[in-house]
Amino acid sequence: MHLRLPPFSKTLLSAAALALMAMAPARAETPDVQKWGLVVKEARGQTVYFHAWGGEPRINAFIDWAGETLKQRHDITVEHVKVGDAANVVSRIVAEKAAGKETDGAVDLVWINGENFISLKKAGLLMAPGWATKLPNWPLVDVANKPAVVTDFTEPTEGLESPWGMAKLVFMHDTATLAEPPTTLAALAAHVAENPGRFTYPQPPNFHGSTFLKQVLATTIAEPGKLTRPVDPQTFEADTAPLFAYLDALHPNLWRQGRAFPQNQPAMRQLLADGEVDIAFTFNPSGASAAIASGELPDTVRTFVLEGGTIGNAHFVAIPFNASAKAGALVLANFLISPQAQARKQDPQIWGDPTVLAVARLESDDRARFEALDLGIATLSPEDLGPVIDEPHASWMTELERAWTKRYAAQ
Numbered sequence: 397m398h399l400r401l402p403p404f405s406k407t408l409l410s411a412a413a414l415a416l417m418a419m420a421p422a423r424a425e426t427p428d429v430q431k432w433g434l435v436v437k438e439a440r441g442q443t444v445y446f447h448a449w450g451g452e453p454r455i456n457a458f459i460d461w462a463g464e465t466l467k468q469r470h471d472i473t474v475e476h477v478k479v480g481d482a483a484n485v486v487s488r489i490v491a492e493k494a495a496g497k498e499t500d501g502a503v504d505l506v507w508i509n510g511e512n513f514i515s516l517k518k519a520g521l522l523m524a525p526g527w528a529t530k531l532p533n534w535p536l537v538d539v540a541n542k543p544a545v546v547t548d549f550t551e552p553t554e555g556l557e558s559p560w561g562m563a564k565l566v567f568m569h570d571t572a573t574l575a576e577p578p579t580t581l582a583a584l585a586a587h588v589a590e591n592p593g594r595f596t597y598p599q600p601p602n603f604h605g606s607t608f609l610k611q612v613l614a615t616t617i618a619e620p621g622k623l624t625r626p627v628d629p630q631t632f633e634a635d636t637a638p639l640f641a642y643l644d645a646l647h648p649n650l651w652r653q654g655r656a657f658p659q660n661q662p663a664m665r666q667l668l669a670d671g672e673v674d675i676a677f678t679f680n681p682s683g684a685s686a687a688i689a690s691g692e693l694p695d696t697v698r699t700f701v702l703e704g705g706t707i708g709n710a711h712f713v714a715i716p717f718n719a720s721a722k723a724g725a726l727v728l729a730n731f732l733i734s735p736q737a738q739a740r741k742q743d744p745q746i747w748g749d750p751t752v753l754a755v756a757r758l759e760s761d762d763r764a765r766f767e768a769l770d771l772g773i774a775t776l777s778p779e780d781l782g783p784v785i786d787e788p789h790a791s792w793m794t795e796l797e798r799a800w801t802k803r804y805a806a807q
Contacts, residue, residue: 426523427723429530435723436470442724443473446713447485448507450478451660454686454747458740466731472724479507486512489521489716501718505725508557508714509603510549511790516714517556523715523722526555531730534558538754544710545752549790550624557712560732561741562750563679564708564781565607565701568665568774572696574674579703581615585646587674592649594674598664599657599805601797604679609796611707613639614785623788627795636799647804654804669693681781682748685772689745699774701782708784710752735762744772 427435446463450456456476463474479485485506492501508516516522528534537545537559545559546552553559569577578584588595598605614623616638622628628635647654651673658664661678668676669692680686687693713732715725731737735758738751748771755766 426527427726429527429726432532435726439721439723439727440471442721443475444504444721444724444728445475445477445502446505446507446725446728447477447479447482447503448505448713449480449482450476451480451662454690455749458747461740462728462731462737465737466728470727472727474728477503482506482508482512486515489516489718490519492718493519493521498718500720501716502720503716504719504721505713505715505728508712510551510709510787511793513548513553513557513712513714514551514790516716517551517554521717522556523717523719527715527726528553528558528729529555531558531726531733533730533733536735536753536758537733538752538757541754542710542752544708544786548710548712549787549793551790553712557714558729558733559710559712559752560729560738561711562708562752563711564681564750564784565611565677565679565706566681566683566699566776566781567675567677567701568668568684568693568697568699569675570668570671570694570697572694573671577675577700579700581612581642581702584675585642588646588649591674593651593653593672595646595649596651596654596658596664596667596673597677598660600800602660604661604664604677605657606793606797607679607707608677609639609643609800610788610793611702611785612642613792613796614707614788615702615704616642623792624786626789627791632795632799636796639796640799640803643800643804665692668697680748681750682742682744682771682775684774685744686746686748688774689772695773697774699776701776701780703782705783705785707787709787735759735765739765739769742766742771743769744775748772748775 427438429435448459459476466472466474485503489503539545542562567577578587597608600606600609613636614620617623617635622635658667664676665687667673684693684697684699688695688697713729715722719725733752735753738753741747741749742751755763
């Protein structure tokens with residue numbers, strides 16, 4: 397998405413709100429996932445309000461397809477509530493809890509990132525633990541080789557959310573205008589200095605923009621091990637000094653001199669398509685191929701990664717404690733990790749989002765779905781994608797966004 401993700405920004409729950417939720421973590425009755433036939437029977441006729449990012453037409457179309465499929469198979473209606481910022485969804489769940497609304501909540505399933513997950517988990521605002529690992533399709537998930545499917549921004553998921561896609565930061569360049577892209581942060585800074593206005597990144601707290609900050613931080617921090625732990629307020633300024641020194645030097649040479657930033661990843665990708673910038677980036681390794689397939693980028697665009705690795709994660713869906721259609725949400729979450737849905741999602745002609753499944757363990761017909769995929773001319777092989785840099789603890793994203801805003805937003 398990771399998202400994770402998908403491109404969601406943070407949510408901040410006040411200490412008072414967290415304390416209130418922690419004292420009252422009661423959850424409404426949860427369907428018994430191990431009695432799947434009863435879950436499916438209960439789900440018939442339900443409407444599932446799936447709150448998910450709505451900023452990418454290809455993703456919206458995939459969700460529409462999933463809804464149509466569930467309607468045909470199980471008489472479940474999926475309403476995609478298009479979200480710009482997952483923090484607003486979390487605020488709604490918090491408000492319902494504070495108002496004593498233990499059932500009939502407005503959110504049945506939500507696509508969230510690590511920060512929001514940790515906030516909801518600590519506040520007791522998610523459906524009881526363990527449901528995700530009891531889904532019928534869970535045994536197909538590649539836990540052994542993709543540990544990010546059970547850990548979200550260093551936080552164990554404990555079956556409170558279900559993974560439905562993998563993510564890794566990759567960069568895109570148009571070979572027609574930039575034959576050899578910079579593959580280190582130092583080379584990127586040199587390229588930008590020599591070619592002012594030809595690079596930018598989305599403005600934090602946009603998820604892609606914040607991920608760029610984390611990528612620079614992970615490469616420049618003196619003690620990378622600190623990123624696996626919560627931020628230490630006493631050393632945060634020193635820990636991030638190399639990051640902000642890098643950005644201070646970079647910003648005057650950014651697109652529009654760093655006085656304005658694209659709103660999100662699609663807007664940055666459009667700048668690449670329009671020839672305004674030389675480089676864009678995405679959290680989808682097949683993102684460039686998908687954009688070429690849809691006519692959003694020219695077929696001369698290719699993908700590259702930075703030496704030493706790039707940030708990677710998984711993205712998840714979760715069910716709030718007071719969801720109105722828990723059974724329907726479970727059926728949808730299970731379908732999203734089915735071989736049919738995962739193979740369709742990985743197709744760059746559809747979305748291009750990598751699977752969470754262990755493809756080698758699938759039945760031959762399901763394995764064939766993946767083997768038949770053409771991942772596109774701009775998709776790197778697994779070997780060429782390079783190592784993954786794990787997501788820092790969620791508190792780093794929160795503090796980076798706060799520090800970035802204080803330093804640059806008023807300029």
